[in-house]
Structures are given as structure tokens and as C-alpha cells.
Amino acid sequence: MNVLLLVARICLALIFLNSSIGKIFSFADTQAMMAGLGLPLPGLLLLGNILFQLVGATLLLLGYKTKWGVILLILFLVPTTLVFHSPLNPEETTAFLKNLALIGGLLYAYVTGPGTLAIESKSAKSTPSEASY
DSSP, X not given: OHHHHHHHHHHHHHHHHHHHHHHHHTHHHHHHHHXXXXXXXXXXXXXXXXXXXXXXXXXXXXXXXXXXXXXXXXXXXXXXXXXXXXXXXXXXXXXXXXHHHHHHHHHHHHHHXXXXXXXXXXXXXXXXXXXXX
């Protein structure tokens, strides 16, 4: 069971790591696209986007402060989904539903925790009085 929780964390984290790394290498193009949509301060929003994804995915992947990682990723996903993948646009239906599935998986990770194959699990054993997030 704990191996499956680790595999689930890896699967969830990979999409965010891939996305954030892609945005780093195409920063100018992504910023221009965001500016073209009329978003204010596209460079700052893009930097926040990258940081939320990188930090959230890394925390989730390592199983360290997992709940905070999940919160960061959901805080990234909700506005991104609404702005870029409107359910009112038929061409964005699949992307919208994919993001809803990601939110569902993240909520599941929030509720179940990272499992025992996680840094959080090891630190919780050494300091039982600390909260898990």
C-alpha cells in the first residue's frame, strides 16, 4: 500500500514539475501569451505559477510537508483552470476535466497523507509532537 502511495505522489508531481520546467525554458513566450490574454503583470504571475508548481510538486514528491505542497498546487490549479481552460469553451473541455481530476488526486493526497515512504513519515517518528504540516 505504501509503495502505491509513493507511486501516486510521483505521478501527481511529475505533471507539475514538467510544466514548471517547461515554463522556465519558455518564459518569454509564456509571458507574451499571458499578456496577450490581458492578464495584469504577466511576468509576476508566471513567476508565481512556476514557484507554486515547483515547490508544491517537490514537497509532494518527497512527502515532506505534503499538505502544504497540495495546497500550493491547488492554489495554482484553480485560477489556472478558470482562466485558461474554461468549461464554457468546448475546445478546453478535456483540459478542464484533467485539471479537475488533478485537484481530486491532490485532495486524496491531502486526506490520506504521504504514507510511510516519505520524509514526513520519518520526521514524524523522530518528533511526534510536531504537526504534519
